[in-house]
Amino acid sequence: TNMMRVAVIGGEGIGPEVTAQASRVLAWFSDRRRLPVAVEEAAFGLEAYRRTGKVIPPETRAAIEGADAILFGATGGPETAEVPPEARREGSLLKLRRSLDLYANLRPIVTDPALYDSAPLKERVLNGVDFVIVRELSSGIYFGEPRGIETRPDGSRRGFNTNSYTTEEVRRVARFAFDLARSRRGKLCSVDKANVMEASVLWREEVIALHAEEFPDVELSHMYVDNAAMQIVRAPSQFDVMVTDNIFGDILSDCAAMAAGSLGMLPSASLGPADAQGKRPALYEPVHGSAPDIAGRGIANPLGSILSVAMMLRLTLGRLDDAILLERAVGDALASGARTADIAEPGRAPISTAAMGDAVLASL
Amino acid sequence: TNMMRVAVIGGEGIGPEVTAQASRVLAWFSDRRRLPVAVEEAAFGLEAYRRTGKVIPPETRAAIEGADAILFGATGGPETAEVPPEARREGSLLKLRRSLDLYANLRPIVTDPALYDSAPLKERVLNGVDFVIVRELSSGIYFGEPRGIETRPDGSRRGFNTNSYTTEEVRRVARFAFDLARSRRGKLCSVDKANVMEASVLWREEVIALHAEEFPDVELSHMYVDNAAMQIVRAPSQFDVMVTDNIFGDILSDCAAMAAGSLGMLPSASLGPADAQGKRPALYEPVHGSAPDIAGRGIANPLGSILSVAMMLRLTLGRLDDAILLERAVGDALASGARTADIAEPGRAPISTAAMGDAVLASL
Numbered sequence: 100t101n102m103m104r105v106a107v108i109g110g111e112g113i114g115p116e117v118t119a120q121a122s123r124v125l126a127w128f129s130d131r132r133r134l135p136v137a138v139e140e141a142a143f144g145l146e147a148y149r150r151t152g153k154v155i156p157p158e159t160r161a162a163i164e165g166a167d168a169i170l171f172g173a174t175g176g177p178e179t180a181e182v183p184p185e186a187r188r189e190g191s192l193l194k195l196r197r198s199l200d201l202y203a204n205l206r207p208i209v210t211d212p213a214l215y216d217s218a219p220l221k222e223r224v225l226n227g228v229d230f231v232i233v234r235e236l237s238s239g240i241y242f243g244e245p246r247g248i249e250t251r252p253d254g255s256r257r258g259f260n261t262n263s264y265t266t267e268e269v270r271r272v273a274r275f276a277f278d279l280a281r282s283r284r285g286k287l288c289s290v291d292k293a294n295v296m297e298a299s300v301l302w303r304e305e306v307i308a309l310h311a312e313e314f315p316d317v318e319l320s321h322m323y324v325d326n327a328a329m330q331i332v333r334a335p336s337q338f339d340v341m342v343t344d345n346i347f348g349d350i351l352s353d354c355a356a357m358a359a360g361s362l363g364m365l366p367s368a369s370l371g372p373a374d375a376q377g378k379r380p381a382l383y384e385p386v387h388g389s390a391p392d393i394a395g396r397g398i399a400n401p402l403g404s405i406l407s408v409a410m411m412l413r414l415t416l417g418r419l420d421d422a423i424l425l426e427r428a429v430g431d432a433l434a435s436g437a438r439t440a441d442i443a444e445p446g447r448a449p450i451s452t453a454a455m456g457d458a459v460l461a462s463l
Numbered sequence: 464t465n466m467m468r469v470a471v472i473g474g475e476g477i478g479p480e481v482t483a484q485a486s487r488v489l490a491w492f493s494d495r496r497r498l499p500v501a502v503e504e505a506a507f508g509l510e511a512y513r514r515t516g517k518v519i520p521p522e523t524r525a526a527i528e529g530a531d532a533i534l535f536g537a538t539g540g541p542e543t544a545e546v547p548p549e550a551r552r553e554g555s556l557l558k559l560r561r562s563l564d565l566y567a568n569l570r571p572i573v574t575d576p577a578l579y580d581s582a583p584l585k586e587r588v589l590n591g592v593d594f595v596i597v598r599e600l601s602s603g604i605y606f607g608e609p610r611g612i613e614t615r616p617d618g619s620r621r622g623f624n625t626n627s628y629t630t631e632e633v634r635r636v637a638r639f640a641f642d643l644a645r646s647r648r649g650k651l652c653s654v655d656k657a658n659v660m661e662a663s664v665l666w667r668e669e670v671i672a673l674h675a676e677e678f679p680d681v682e683l684s685h686m687y688v689d690n691a692a693m694q695i696v697r698a699p700s701q702f703d704v705m706v707t708d709n710i711f712g713d714i715l716s717d718c719a720a721m722a723a724g725s726l727g728m729l730p731s732a733s734l735g736p737a738d739a740q741g742k743r744p745a746l747y748e749p750v751h752g753s754a755p756d757i758a759g760r761g762i763a764n765p766l767g768s769i770l771s772v773a774m775m776l777r778l779t780l781g782r783l784d785d786a787i788l789l790e791r792a793v794g795d796a797l798a799s800g801a802r803t804a805d806i807a808e809p810g811r812a813p814i815s816t817a818a819m820g821d822a823v824l825a826s827l
């Protein structure tokens with residue numbers, strides 16, 4: 100059959116809360132739009148560790164391996180101190196990204212008209228912003244060797260990490276970004292720090308070479324990361340697609356979050372290499388983290404997670420029409436005034452995580 | 464005598480233009496306020512290279528070595544391609560920072576009331592922002608070894624850099640930041656990526672240890688760099704002093720620039736270790752770069768450079784009263800409506816670099 104398997108992993112903090120709403124949305128598409136998906140819920144994090152002694156128990160590993168796509172919530176937070184560092188590392192999101200070789204992380208930054216028309220967000224949500232950050236996710240300083248902390252003869256210490264990129268690592272994520280730019284407004288901005296780092300010099304040279312060889316029709320520009328951070332705040336509508344390395348992508352996407360009104364609005368997709376059938380390992384997750392300060396209170400914004408389902412519909416499930424349907428439903432929910440606390444106007448009571456899920460379902 | 468020697472290095476791009484205005488201001492303090500300074504102008508960059516074959520000619524090196532403080536403009540830009548890479552590296556700002564061991568880079572982010580009261584800046588200039596980023600400037604990924612680009616047997620390449628911090632490097636810049644926080648509102652936020660990098664784990668551990676040993680009275684918090692980038696855009700008034708590593712400080716200070724209305728407003732001071740007499744090598748420069756696109760047109764904002772002179776008055780020349788006088792004069796010039804292009808309101812003609820210098824001098 101054509102049944103697609105989706106592993107749903109709520110994780111920790113607000114992860115399970117927001118993922119529950121995204122799961123309801125996915126179920127709606129399965130029921131009402133005959134989307135052929137089989138959903139398998141899997142444990143991850145502190146609860147899993149308490150029960151099984153592993154942050155990622157074997158059943159979760161099996162679910163991940165068998166899945167066409169993963170819907171992930173969040174991980175981390177202070178309460179996880181009871182998990183020993185080795186167990187935590189073994190079961191980290193970083194290891195998962197690396198083991199699936201999820202090299203292309205897509206983070207679209209789009210401002211919803213309902214948000215930029217409403218005070219006080221008007222002051223920070225900028226009209227007409229619609230760009231995608233393509234972040235390299237499986238290399239760079241996150242994974243480079245050697246790394247560690249060493250103690251020196253005099254008792255002082257040194258902590259060190261390696262930022263490393265190869266021709267192949269740069270080209271595959273750049274190719275992804277060029278293809279994406281071609282399907283959009285045809286503009287790619289590559290962000291690096293080539294005035295300081297050799298890893299960035301290589302990055303820039305490979306992007307330039309690939310452009311000449313395969314994508315001369317795409318308009319390519321280059322920006323230093325410090326300038327990019329400023330431009331994202333100052334004039335984000337200048338961007339179409341931006342491609343950058345792992346750590347710069349991490350920082351710049353949070354920097355861009357305010358252009359969308361709140362980090363809680365942002366979805367992401369992380370894709371690995373295509374196999375012979377063109378299938379890619381894929382993990383969908385909101386950009387926000389586990390937010391331990393508000394976890395368990397049912398007030399988190401589920402739209403980052405729900406919009407991650409839209410990305411899944413588009414990129415893994417091949418249902419462009421359903422993706423658009425869902426994005427419109429989110430827009431309609433916002434237009435009808437649905438606001439969680441992070442995007443609420445002063446003096447108007449925010450709604451709960453579940454009520455935002457209701458509002459989206461009501462608009463479908 | 465007590466004569467202080469200031470080396471004035473305009474450098475490249477808009478550097479000479481903005482520095483000329485800052486020099487006029489310095490001359491005013493020397494004439495009118497009996498500031499005992501001897502100014503020596505020194506060549507740096509493309510012009511110097513054309514004339515002497517060196518980006519930093521021997522006279523400039525001598526001026527730097529003999530100076531109590533350096534007032535620097537800017538360096539870099541596309542036109543410098545005629546300078547071979549080795550000459551450029553030999554004479555780079557980075558080498559200068561490193562050779563003077565300028566480990567503490569102070570970047571104050573302050574919004575002027577005149578700017579946040581004027582549309583359209585109201586939308587991005589945030590009321591009540593007054594914090595200082597203390598950026599570690601002489602170590603980290605900028606200088607770590609090994610670094611380079613290697614070609615592998617299959618013809619592909621790998622670019623790599625090392626992010627490295629030692630106990631001593633972290634502690635001296637953190638000590639500087641704790642002291643600064645103590646003289647202000649007593650709050651220090653240390654920014655790292657300790658959930659990913661060992662260099663950051665060491666950073667955080669050393670900051671925590673130093674806090675316990677020497678600064679228990681300062682309120683210390685920690686933030687991951689991605690969150691810090693977002694918080695700087697979302698709610699910058701939460702910060703008093705922020706301390707972070709070289710590359711994170713580079714990105715976060717540009718990210719913060721919009722809170723001050725424009726990158727052109729921001730000054731900086733870079734300080735090295737104190738000698739037996741308590742004197743520190745010191746370099747003062749605007750945060751902005753050489754801006755080749757507007758160089759030579761006389762339209763750049765000189766306030767970043769002029770406010771760098773105020774930092775020099777305070778930190779090297781020991782003239783707190785004069786520093787405050789100058790900062791007030793800048794405020795008065797802005798209050799009187801003086802606006803260069805970067806901070807001009809639509810429909811109102813901006814004034815030139817020199818006219819902004821005039822406006823500040825008129826307010827003194």
Ligand SMILES: CC(C)[C@H](C(=O)O)[C@@H](O)C(=O)O
Nearest residue numbers: 175193349386388658659689
């Ligand atoms: C939790 C953390 C390791 C992670 C990252 O830095 O990649 C997060 O910030 C993200 O952006 O997904």
Ligand SMILES: CC(C)[C@H](C(=O)O)[C@@H](O)C(=O)O
Nearest residue numbers: 294295325539557713750752
């Ligand atoms: C020009 C460049 C090397 C420099 C840096 O990255 O330090 C600049 O961006 C700065 O912030 O002073």
